[in-house]
Amino acid sequence: MASNAATAPAGAPQPKSSLRKAAQRRSTIAFLMALPLIVLIAALVVYPTGYAIHLSTLNKSMEEFVGFENFEYLFERETFWMVVWQSCIFAITAVVFKALIGFVVAHLVHNIPLKGQRKWRGMLLVPWVIPPAMSTLAWLWLFDSSYSAFNWLIEGLGGPRVPWLGETGWARFSVILVNVWYGAPFFMIMYLAALKSVPEQLYEAAEIDGAGWWQKMWFITLPMMRNIIAITVLFSTIVTFSNFPIVRVLTNGGPIDTTHVFATYAFKLGIESSDIPLGAAVSLFMFPLLAIAAIFILRDVNKRGNQG
Amino acid sequence: MDTASATQGAAPPRGSIRQNRRWALIWSYVFLSIFAAFFLLPPIYMFITSLKTSAEISAATTPWWVHNPTLSNYTALLTSREFMIFIRNSAVVSTCVVIITMLISILAAFSLARMKFWGSATLATGVFLTYLVPDTLLFIPLFKIFAWLHEVTDIQFINRWWMLIILYPTLTVPFCTWIMIGYFASIPKELDEAAIMDGASYMQVLTRIFIPVALPGIIAATIFAFTVSWAQFLYPLAFTTSADQLMLPVGIVTTLIKGDVFNWGQIMTGALLGALPPLVIYAFLMDYYIAGLTAGATKG
Numbered sequence: 001m002a003s004n005a006a007t008a009p010a011g012a013p014q015p016k017s018s019l020r021k022a023a024q025r026r027s028t029i030a031f032l033m034a035l036p037l038i039v040l041i042a043a044l045v046v047y048p049t050g051y052a053i054h055l056s057t058l059n060k061s062m063e064e065f066v067g068f069e070n071f072e073y074l075f076e077r078e079t080f081w082m083v084v085w086q087s088c089i090f091a092i093t094a095v096v097f098k099a100l101i102g103f104v105v106a107h108l109v110h111n112i113p114l115k116g117q118r119k120w121r122g123m124l125l126v127p128w129v130i131p132p133a134m135s136t137l138a139w140l141w142l143f144d145s146s147y148s149a150f151n152w153l154i155e156g157l158g159g160p161r162v163p164w165l166g167e168t169g170w171a172r173f174s175v176i177l178v179n180v181w182y183g184a185p186f187f188m189i190m191y192l193a194a195l196k197s198v199p200e201q202l203y204e205a206a207e208i209d210g211a212g213w214w215q216k217m218w219f220i221t222l223p224m225m226r227n228i229i230a231i232t233v234l235f236s237t238i239v240t241f242s243n244f245p246i247v248r249v250l251t252n253g254g255p256i257d258t259t260h261v262f263a264t265y266a267f268k269l270g271i272e273s274s275d276i277p278l279g280a281a282v283s284l285f286m287f288p289l290l291a292i293a294a295i296f297i298l299r300d301v302n303k304r305g306n307q308g
Numbered sequence: 309m310d311t312a313s314a315t316q317g318a319a320p321p322r323g324s325i326r327q328n329r330r331w332a333l334i335w336s337y338v339f340l341s342i343f344a345a346f347f348l349l350p351p352i353y354m355f356i357t358s359l360k361t362s363a364e365i366s367a368a369t370t371p372w373w374v375h376n377p378t379l380s381n382y383t384a385l386l387t388s389r390e391f392m393i394f395i396r397n398s399a400v401v402s403t404c405v406v407i408i409t410m411l412i413s414i415l416a417a418f419s420l421a422r423m424k425f426w427g428s429a430t431l432a433t434g435v436f437l438t439y440l441v442p443d444t445l446l447f448i449p450l451f452k453i454f455a456w457l458h459e460v461t462d463i464q465f466i467n468r469w470w471m472l473i474i475l476y477p478t479l480t481v482p483f484c485t486w487i488m489i490g491y492f493a494s495i496p497k498e499l500d501e502a503a504i505m506d507g508a509s510y511m512q513v514l515t516r517i518f519i520p521v522a523l524p525g526i527i528a529a530t531i532f533a534f535t536v537s538w539a540q541f542l543y544p545l546a547f548t549t550s551a552d553q554l555m556l557p558v559g560i561v562t563t564l565i566k567g568d569v570f571n572w573g574q575i576m577t578g579a580l581l582g583a584l585p586p587l588v589i590y591a592f593l594m595d596y597y598i599a600g601l602t603a604g605a606t607k608g
Contacts (some may be wrong), residue, residue, distance in 0.1 A: 026423055026510075027423065027424070027425035027426065028425075029419075029423065029510055030419040030423030030424060030425040030428065031419070031425045033415040033416060033418060033419035033423070034415070034416045034419040034420060034425075034428070034431065036411075036412045036415065036416065037412050037413070037415075037416035037431075037435070037481060037485060038431070040412060040477055040478065040481055041434070041435070041438050041478075041481075041482070044446075044450070044474075044475070044477075044478045045438045045441055045446065045478055045482075046438070047453075048446045048449035048450050048453060049441060049445065049446065049449070051449040051452070051453065052445065052446075052448060052449040055448065055449055055452060062452075101343070104339075104343075105340070105343050108336045108339055108340045108343070109340065111332065111333065111336040112333065112336050112337065112340070118594075120340055120344070121598075122591075122594055123344050123347070123348060124340075124343065124344060124347055125590075125594075125598070126347060126348060126351060126587070126590075127347050127350075128601075129535070129583075129586050129587055129590045129597075130350075130351060130583040130586065130587065131535075131538060131539030131541070131557055131582060131583055131586065132539065132541070133539070133541040133557040133558075133560075133561060133582075134539075134557060134560070134579040134580075134582045134583045135350050135351070135579075135583065137354075137560070137561065137575060137576070137579040138350035138351065138353055138354045138576065138579060139350055141353070141354075141357060141572055141575070141576060142349075142350065142353060144570075144572075147365065147366075147371060147572070149353060149371040149372060152370065152371050152372075153372075181346070181347065181350070184347075185347065186601070189598060189601055189602060190601075190602060193602045238440055238442065239442070242442035242443075242444040242445065243444075244443070244444050244541065244542045245541040245542070248541075248545075249561060262444070263442075263444035263542075266444065266448060267444075267447075267542070267545075267546065270447075270448045270451070271447075271448070271451065271546050276448055276451070276452055279448045280448045280449060283444060283445050283447075283448055284445070286442065286444065286445050287445065290440055290441065290442075290445075293440055294437050294440065297436065297437065297440075298433065298437075
């Protein structure tokens with residue numbers, strides 16, 4: 001936040017003009033160094049985002065301006081509303097379970113002696129390291145309709161065959177399960193980092209005061225971890241809401257479009273049916289969430305700026 | 309082992325507390341094992357299936373065990389020209405993207421963390437916000453933009469693997485710049501001020517002081533850039549279609565699954581080989597990997 005003058009070479013009083021010149025030269029160099037970043041972001045992130053809005057107002061051959069017709073068309077379709085519902089259910093359920101499992105596992109790792117923690121942490125983060133498209137293939141094979149390894153176990157125990165990907169309810173469950181499997185380790189690693197940063201004295205003081213497990217959790221752990229929990233949940237919600245590979249590889253939207261989320265539905269319309277404007281219109285529905293997240297983050301940045 | 313670690317407490321605790329701690333520890337291990345089994349199940353099952361022949365897979369034996377292990381799936385894939393092209397495409401693109409990303413983000417982070425210019429604070433926040441714009445929002449307009457560029461410049465972009473080198477940095481640069489800003493900002497100001505007073509140029513300050521001091525951050529950012537470009541699935545799926553232009557993940561998903569004939573042994577082998585580079589890097593550089601992961605939220 002410091003201005004240029006503050007960081008310019010201090011020391012013996014110099015003539016004002018040369019000092020200003022040095023500062024100017026310095027900020028020119030700085031600008032040039034940041035230029036590749038600015039060009040990249042402007043050309044390949046900011047411009048395409050604006051262009052998506054423009055595209056969504058064109059007709060299928062992209063020759064005519066049609067205003068909100070694409071959106072009106074979407075609003076009349078039952079499939080689209082199903083996609084809205086499924087995206088929200090998918091994102092909310094998956095994030096809640098990721099956060100809970102991550103929280104529990106982080107505490108379990110934190111509980112065991114320090115020298116074993118590295119090994120366990122290393123094993124538990126593996127799902128996050130494997131490219132999601134690859135690990136989802138393994139799940140696809142585990143869920144296979146005739147050779148499912150899960151069904152083999154369930155049938156061995158005398159249970160019924162489960163149509164993991166063949167029936168809407170089960171398919172929705174499976175898609176969320178895979179997403180939770182992939183994302184929970186990330187929460188675990190973030191929470192673990194937060195747990196390590198809580199000063200041990202707080203717990204000792206609480207113990208002396210006779211606080212129980214719940215009280216320590218409620219009055220020390222959770223307040224100390226609040227920021228990291230908030231940021232991780234925010235990140236994860238955005239990433240989950242715009243998730244593509246898991247649904248694409250596992251169900252490709254089926255059965256009968258019931259597991260499509262915004263990303264896969266936009267891909268289906270925009271690339272596979274080559275109706276680019278309609279696809280762009282669908283993908284824009286991911287934007288409101290982004291805007292909300294941006295507001296929260298900007299508020300946080302401002303707060304930090306004021307404190308510092 | 310359990311008892312030894314449970315009694316590490318400073319003063320010898322009363323019997324019931326020690327007993328409680330012991331049980332808490334045992335239950336921790338039990339539940340950790342359950343979660344570890346859940347988390348490691350898919351990669352282990354990948355490995356089991358990759359050692360099976362098609363005949364053994366379709367036979368009604370237990371899917372959880374290999375009776376006649378074979379490496380035929382591995383030799384089949386590693387001698388297939390198509391698969392080697394996928395690997396080459398992925399390797400070249402990921403390497404180029406890592407280099408481009410690190411060049412852009414180190415320069416920009418140095419400029420934003422230290423030198424500052426009009427609007428640099430806003431830009432630093434903006435970089436973080438662009439990190440949140442998902443690829444799934446950008447791929448449709450980008451597709452149209454590159455189709456249009458083809459008309460204007462007569463260079464074919466769509467269905468060319470190298471064009472992904474232009475696209476991937478949008479996914480890697482914002483985050484890498486952000487964590488590099490954090491690492492650079494933690495370097496004491498006196499260090500570079502002294503160097504500048506001694507007549508060093510900004511470039512010298514960057515290469516002689518900042519890069520060596522922030523090396524752990526640079527390694528973490530490099531790992532991040534590599535794993536993101538290696539795992540990227542949406543862009544290559546949308547932008548490339550011919551078999552010789554595909555990246556490894558897309559190649560495995562689209563060419564090994566043909567119609568109704570699923571050669572699961574080969575698919576699992578391919579998936580395992582595709583997951584191997586990130587896993588190997590993770591195995592050797594786990595601390596840097598984790599530092600990069602957590603840096604986004606805890607630094608800056």
